[in-house]
Amino acid sequence: MKRYWRCFVCGDIHFGVKPPEICPTCLVRNAYVEISSDEADRTTRPSRTTMTRQEFRAAIEKFAEKNEFEVNPDASKVDMLFDGIFANEQNHGFKYCPCRLRTKDFSEDLKLVCPCNFLIHETYKGKEDGECWCGLFVRRKK
Amino acid sequence: MLVRAVRKEEKVSRLIMFHARECPHCKVMMPHVDRLEKEEKVKIERLEVWHDEKNADLMRSYRPVIAPKCGGQLRTPTFFCPETNDVLCGEVPYEKLKDWALKQG
Numbered sequence: 001m002k003r004y005w006r007c008f009v010c011g012d013i014h015f016g017v018k019p020p021e022i023c024p025t026c027l028v029r030n031a032y033v034e035i036s037s038d039e040a041d042r043t044t045r046p047s048r049t050t051m052t053r054q055e056f057r058a059a060i061e062k063f064a065e066k067n068e069f070e071v072n073p074d075a076s077k078v079d080m081l082f083d084g085i086f087a088n089e090q091n092h093g094f095k096y097c098p099c100r101l102r103t104k105d106f107s108e109d110l111k112l113v114c115p116c117n118f119l120i121h122e123t124y125k126g127k128e129d130g131e132c133w134c135g136l137f138v139r140r141k142k
Numbered sequence: 143m144l145v146r147a148v149r150k151e152e153k154v155s156r157l158i159m160f161h162a163r164e165c166p167h168c169k170v171m172m173p174h175v176d177r178l179e180k181e182e183k184v185k186i187e188r189l190e191v192w193h194d195e196k197n198a199d200l201m202r203s204y205r206p207v208i209a210p211k212c213g214g215q216l217r218t219p220t221f222f223c224p225e226t227n228d229v230l231c232g233e234v235p236y237e238k239l240k241d242w243a244l245k246q247g
Binding site for chain 1: 163164218
């Protein structure tokens with residue numbers, strides 16, 4: 001039966017019948033210990049980051065930089081959305097979209113973490129004045 | 143006027159607006175809701191869902207009805223009438239909201 005193993009030196013996780021003798025990441029011999037699937041799940045889940053508003057702003061600017069969309073030029077709207085995104089992170093663990101409610105199904109709700117995959121959403125796809133659900137990102141004007 | 147008087151005597155459906163405090167679309171819709179309540183004498187219950195877990199759970203409980211009509215999501219704002227299961231979501235012009243609200247009876 002396959003089980004989860006974790007290198008106690010560097011934290012690499014291996015799923016297999018037996019652990020690797022030498023850790024492929026830190027090259028330490030016999031460093032793998034068995035862990036529960038619960039622990040493996042917890043370790044591999046996305047976890048919250050501590051990002052300031054300025055850092056998040058810089059991150060989404062960079063994300064939009066070479067794309068067909070940009071961060072909404074309406075500064076007051078962006079401010080309001082940031083309030084929501086950071087309040088959600090504080091209260092519910094992640095930067096969930098302020099304009100959609102989470103379902104409490106963890107993997108389903110990961111789709112709501114900003115920035116989301118809005119390129120396929122009806123508010124954006126094929127629309128000249130398309131924007132993401134909340135309006136944080138808008139299609140660049142030609 | 144007569145129509146309105148008759149309407150008053152009938153049992154009025156519960157109208158809910160699920161909104162979120164930091165949602166710009168909800169902010170745009172709020173004055174429309176105020177106007178509608180004032181001009182048409184309807185009552186729309188405003189339930190905030192990101193800062194009130196009770197309201198959030200209520201919205202989630204309607205997910206099978208709401209989500210298919212709103213792009214598979216629990217969006218804000220969502221206008222919902224539990225009696226008719228009729229849903230209107232997103233930022234819409236005043237007239238559209240008014241038509242929707244009056245239709246619920």
